[in-house]
Amino acid sequence: MFDALTDKLQGVFSGLRGRGKLTEADIDKAMRAIRLSLLEADVSLPVVKQLTGAIKARATGDEVMSSITPDQQVVKIVNEELTRLMGGANVSLAMAPTAPTVILMAGLQGSGKTTHTAKVARLLAAEGRSPLLVGCVVPRPAALVQLAVLGDLIGVPVHREDGATDPVALAKAGIAAAKRAGRDVVLVDTAGRLTIDAEMMGELVAIRDAVRPTSVILVVDAMTGQTAVDVAVAFHDAVQFDGVILSKLDGDARGGAALSVRAVTGKPILFVGTGEKVDALEAFHPDRMASRILGMGDVLSLIEKAQQNVAVADARRIEEKLRGGSLTLDDFLVQLRQVRKMGPIGDLMGMIPGFGKAAKMKDVQVDERRIDRIEAIISSMTLSERARPDIINGSRRRRIADGSGTTVQEVNQLLAQFKQMQKLMRRMGKGGLPSMLGA
Amino acid sequence: MTPVPPDGDLGAFAGLFGLEPVGSPAEPEPRARGLFRRLRDAVTASQAQAISPHLAGIYQARLVSDETWDDLEEALILADCGIPATVDIVGVLRDEAAAGRITSGESLGRALTDEVSRRLAPVPARIPLGDAPTVLRVVGVNGSGKTTTSGKLAHRLTALGQTVLIGAGDTVRAAAVEQLAVWADRAGVDIVRQAQGADPGAVAFDAVAAGRARGADVVIIDTAGRLQTQHNLMEELRKVHGVVGKAMAGAPHHVLLVIDSTTGQNGLSQARLFSEAVPVTGLVLTKFDGVARGGIVLAIERELGIPVTMIGVGETIADLQPFDAPAFAEAIFAPGAGGDA
Numbered sequence: 069m070f071d072a073l074t075d076k077l078q079g080v081f082s083g084l085r086g087r088g089k090l091t092e093a094d095i096d097k098a099m100r101a102i103r104l105s106l107l108e109a110d111v112s113l114p115v116v117k118q119l120t121g122a123i124k125a126r127a128t129g130d131e132v133m134s135s136i137t138p139d140q141q142v143v144k145i146v147n148e149e150l151t152r153l154m155g156g157a158n159v160s161l162a163m164a165p166t167a168p169t170v171i172l173m174a175g176l177q178g179s180g181k182t183t184h185t186a187k188v189a190r191l192l193a194a195e196g197r198s199p200l201l202v203g204c205v206v207p208r209p210a211a212l213v214q215l216a217v218l219g220d221l222i223g224v225p226v227h228r229e230d231g232a233t234d235p236v237a238l239a240k241a242g243i244a245a246a247k248r249a250g251r252d253v254v255l256v257d258t259a260g261r262l263t264i265d266a267e268m269m270g271e272l273v274a275i276r277d278a279v280r281p282t283s284v285i286l287v288v289d290a291m292t293g294q295t296a297v298d299v300a301v302a303f304h305d306a307v308q309f310d311g312v313i314l315s316k317l318d319g320d321a322r323g324g325a326a327l328s329v330r331a332v333t334g335k336p337i338l339f340v341g342t343g344e345k346v347d348a349l350e351a352f353h354p355d356r357m358a359s360r361i362l363g364m365g366d367v368l369s370l371i372e373k374a375q376q377n378v379a380v381a382d383a384r385r386i387e388e389k390l391r392g393g394s395l396t397l398d399d400f401l402v403q404l405r406q407v408r409k410m411g412p413i414g415d416l417m418g419m420i421p422g423f424g425k426a427a428k429m430k431d432v433q434v435d436e437r438r439i440d441r442i443e444a445i446i447s448s449m450t451l452s453e454r455a456r457p458d459i460i461n462g463s464r465r466r467r468i469a470d471g472s473g474t475t476v477q478e479v480n481q482l483l484a485q486f487k488q489m490q491k492l493m494r495r496m497g498k499g500g501l502p503s504m505l506g507a
Numbered sequence: 508m509t510p511v512p513p514d515g516d517l518g519a520f521a522g523l524f525g526l527e528p529v530g531s532p533a534e535p536e537p538r539a540r541g542l543f544r545r546l547r548d549a550v551t552a553s554q555a556q557a558i559s560p561h562l563a564g565i566y567q568a569r570l571v572s573d574e575t576w577d578d579l580e581e582a583l584i585l586a587d588c589g590i591p592a593t594v595d596i597v598g599v600l601r602d603e604a605a606a607g608r609i610t611s612g613e614s615l616g617r618a619l620t621d622e623v624s625r626r627l628a629p630v631p632a633r634i635p636l637g638d639a640p641t642v643l644r645v646v647g648v649n650g651s652g653k654t655t656t657s658g659k660l661a662h663r664l665t666a667l668g669q670t671v672l673i674g675a676g677d678t679v680r681a682a683a684v685e686q687l688a689v690w691a692d693r694a695g696v697d698i699v700r701q702a703q704g705a706d707p708g709a710v711a712f713d714a715v716a717a718g719r720a721r722g723a724d725v726v727i728i729d730t731a732g733r734l735q736t737q738h739n740l741m742e743e744l745r746k747v748h749g750v751v752g753k754a755m756a757g758a759p760h761h762v763l764l765v766i767d768s769t770t771g772q773n774g775l776s777q778a779r780l781f782s783e784a785v786p787v788t789g790l791v792l793t794k795f796d797g798v799a800r801g802g803i804v805l806a807i808e809r810e811l812g813i814p815v816t817m818i819g820v821g822e823t824i825a826d827l828q829p830f831d832a833p834a835f836a837e838a839i840f841a842p843g844a845g846g847d848a
Contacts, residue, residue, distance in 0.1 A: 104590055110771035113585055178650030178767060178794070217681035217703070261822075289650065293587035293771025295800060316649060319734035321773040344649070344679070436739060 075363075076101040077139040090138055092128075098142055099124055109361045111324030112297040115153070115331045122149050147358050154327050154354035159311065159336035161188075164282040167252035168200075170243060172279065174272055174303055175287035177260035180315035182211060184287050184341055185257040186218035187349040188313075191339075192253050193224055200251040201226040202242030204235035204275060205259045215257055222346050225251075235259065235271055236278045243279055256281070269306040276307055284309040285338065288329060290317040296325035297332050304333045315341040318348065322361050330354075395493060397454040397486060401446045404439065444472035445482050457483055520663050523816065523829040525635035562840065568612035571604050575615065586802035586839055589772050592809045596622055620836040626805060628832030632789055632814035634761050640672070640718040640726045642751060642758035644711075646744060646785065647765035648777055649732030652793035652819060654683055656765050657729040658690025659819075659827040665694050669724040674714025675700040676707045676747070679731035687729055693824075697721065707731060707743065708750040715754035728759065735780035745784045761788045763816065766803065768795040774803035778811050789816035792830070796820050800839060 080098045081090075099120050106116045123145055126132070132141040163169045171188065175181040182205070189199040201219050203226065205211040212228060219226035227242040239256050246254045258275060261268040276284060286309040288296055303309055314326045317340045326337055337352040389395045446454065448471035453460050460468070460483060469476045521527060565578050576597055583593040600618055603609045609618050634643070643660070647653045654677060661671045673691050675698055677683035684700050691698035699714040711728050718726035728751065733740035751759050764787045766774050781787055795801050795818050804815050815830040 107584055107590060108772055110587075110773070113581060176769070176794075178652060180650060211682070211686075213685050214680070214682035221681075289767075289769070291648070291767075291771060291773040291777075292769045293774075293800070293803065294585050295587070295769040296771075299769070316734065319648070319736045319773065320776050321771075325771070 076105060077142055081139040081142075090132065094138075095124065095127055095132075098127065098139075102142075102146060106324060106361070109322035109324035110293050110296070111361070112294055112328035112332070115297070115328045118331070119146075119149055119153060143362065147355075147362060150327060150358035150361060151355045154330045154357055155336050156354055158351050158353050159338060160351070161311065161338055162283055163253075168243065168246045169253045169283075170256065170279050170281040171253065172256045172258065172272075172276055172281040172284045172307075173287060174258055174284060174307060174309060175260055176289075176299060179260060179287045179289045180341060181260050181287045182214050182257050183218065183344075183346075184313050184315055184339075184349070185215070185255050186222055186224070187341065187346055188285075188339070189219075189224045189253075189255050190222040190346050191349055193222065197253050198251045199224050199253040199255055200242065200246040200249065202239060202254060202256045203228065204238050204242075204256055206233055206235050206238070211259075218346065225249075236274050239275045239279050269302070272307050283311060285311050285313055286329075286335075287313045287315055288325060290314050290321040290323040290325060290340070291319065292325045297328045300329040300333050300335075304335070309333075309335060311336050311338040313337070313339045313341060313349075314352065318342040322363075323357065324361055326352075326357055327361065395490060397446050397449065397457055398451065400486065401443065401454070404443060408439065441472070441474055441478060442482055445469075445474055445479055448472040457486060517663065517666055519829045519831075521667055523632070523634055524664070524667070524669075525633060525637075526667055526669075562616070566612040566616040571609060571612065571615055575612070576601060579615070579619070582840075583802065586800040587771050587774075587806075588802035589775060589806035589809075592802075592805040595809060596626075596805075616841065620833070620840050623805065623840055624833040624836035626808055627815060627830075627835065630814070632816040632830060634763075634789065634816055636669070636725060638755075638757060638760065640715070640723040640755075641760050642715055642718070642726045642728065642755065643761045643763060644676075644728045644730065644748070644751065644759040644785070645763050645765060645791075646730050646781055646787070647732060648734055648767075649680075651732065651765045651767045651770075652791075653677070653732060653765045654687050654690070654729055656763075656791050656793060656817075656819065656827065657727050658687060658694065659824050660817075661691065661696050661727055662694040662824045663827065664725050664727075665696055670722065671696040671725045671727060672714060672718045672721065672723040673698045674710055674726060674728040676710050676714070676729045677731040678703055678705045678707050678710060683729075683731070697723070708747045711747050711751050712754045715751055715758060719755060726758075735777045741780065741784040744781075748785045762786055763789050763791050764813070765791045765793055766807075768792050768801035768803075770803050772803070772806065775806045775810060778807040778813060782811060782813065787813055789814055791815075791817045791819070793819040801835070802839070 080101050103120050126145045127142055132138050135141040173181050173185045192199045203212045203215040216226050227245045232238045243254050284307050286303050312329055317323055339349050340352050342348045448468045465476050465479045469479050562582050565575055580597050603618055609615045645653045645657045661673050664671045675684045675687045699717050701710050714726055762785050764781050792801050818828050818830045820826045
């Protein structure tokens, strides 16, 4: 659905490269492409207008007009302006000078408030703090149970009073309990409503005034459309939140809402939720988000993940073998396991520039279970088989298939693919690889 | 049919499910107006903030100018209609204007609501109940309102004299089963459930088997929320669809995709990828109130032609309504909608 802006601009500027100056009409066309691209990513219309104004002012300057690659110059400007609009740098969650820090969570129903309350608690616990969860979600069926289950899962206690009906009293009691128990952070989950209504805001304001939180955090669904700004403004007018968590960013939502919320309220996005698991919470980086909105991938996050998970020595050894075309199945297995440590392969592919789109296509879909089978097949080979796959004859293939619980066809398929890959690597080693990495 | 107090909303539901009208024959006119008023009330708040200044400007204009078309385009984008649908609609209206059928802002407003309503209701959406039990599966992304929709639906169908059984197929989300059990209790219907983390295929199979054994008219199977890009979870959705088919040939008879009205252009991707996994027969637009615009259904209709069957305009059971395209179009785009704020 979303063609990367880069592609569109390339279309606009194609044929102009190296031919000298761009015309006003070319720039206007490019602005239209940018405008559509941002709107398709659900960036709010007023923000789009503000942005395109800023971009146009720069794009008509010399840095673009005299460039031999104007499309790339424009993308660079858009990227910078987007980053600037989203606040430039990462902002972290504020802690109170004297414990306990009180964090009040707000948001619409279904935005992921309760889940993200638990995610933040888990993160704080991992940083060595001792959080307490308080669920002020009186009207919602079973919402308290959800928080209790999540609290169990992350090993963080939940303050509860069965039969309590007054959320304000409940919040106060929770904080008092935290003080008694020596917990240093209290996370207060509040009731979401389907919509911005006076009752919900009133309740939220009452809780805020009663507990004087260190931070009020608004949870916004990344899939929200043009409405995101109205929601954020309404919450901001009522409770002046301090930061935003953008939830459900693990799908193919471009999260243009993110950009808009920061631009309209001036409040930073602190975290993004990237999955259902309680540890799927990441610090927000405006520059990386800009890349994502533009469909440019997120190489930085990919590199960070790699650095956390891949042993450098192994990587170097494998790289040398790759270049020499002498990669064995054992090396392949090591590499496969390292990559898998970084997370689901589909997610990783989405971070590679140009792959975001490809990863959505059927034939590139990565089925983790197939990779499990590949691991099983290689594990069922002897070391000498892994080093020299050529020796794997018919009876060995049968044994490997039986040992790994797969079929001979699957073993054959893997061996054929591996051979193919070796050939490709040998060719790349002769000059193709450096240019690929440098692109 | 069980004698139920005549209720306009229920009457509309009877029509949606191909059931006989309850009580005295429902008069379509007041019902439509009731829903219209409700929708209108619902959108007033948000209209005042964003779309309505654009629309008010358009509708008040004596003449239709180039600027009008730009404003109209913006109004449609602000309603989350998406660019292709927006371009289509503006194109149709420009042709109308060129043919002399739109001469003023007011006639443009009427033409817009007509066009939107025509697009969303080529034929009225129906969820006919045939086989006993008729199996409905409710699918969608996390937080869209699947469980609530399943619960409300069970309630409405029970009020229409149907014997309903619910399958608590969301075995992933913490406390989802409990939430649905509360709804089942309220509606007074049977629920087939297993512990959190249980196999959703087994729950679905058991629900259909229990529905057949107990002679239920309708079996509603809730599912765990999943983002449409989660390949494995979408495969699971497909697999459980097959499992339900094994429990009863031809089931599930209807697959309802629940979409949050505040969803932006990602909604199109949701509809597309869910349809690829399972045959989605209709949309349920939830949370259409306050800030939501729901224009995404126009984008979905344009590309996939999936009809909207129901719309949720609030939190109470009565706030789940059969979708009424003209009322919806008027609520968002009619001249004067929300303009008084």
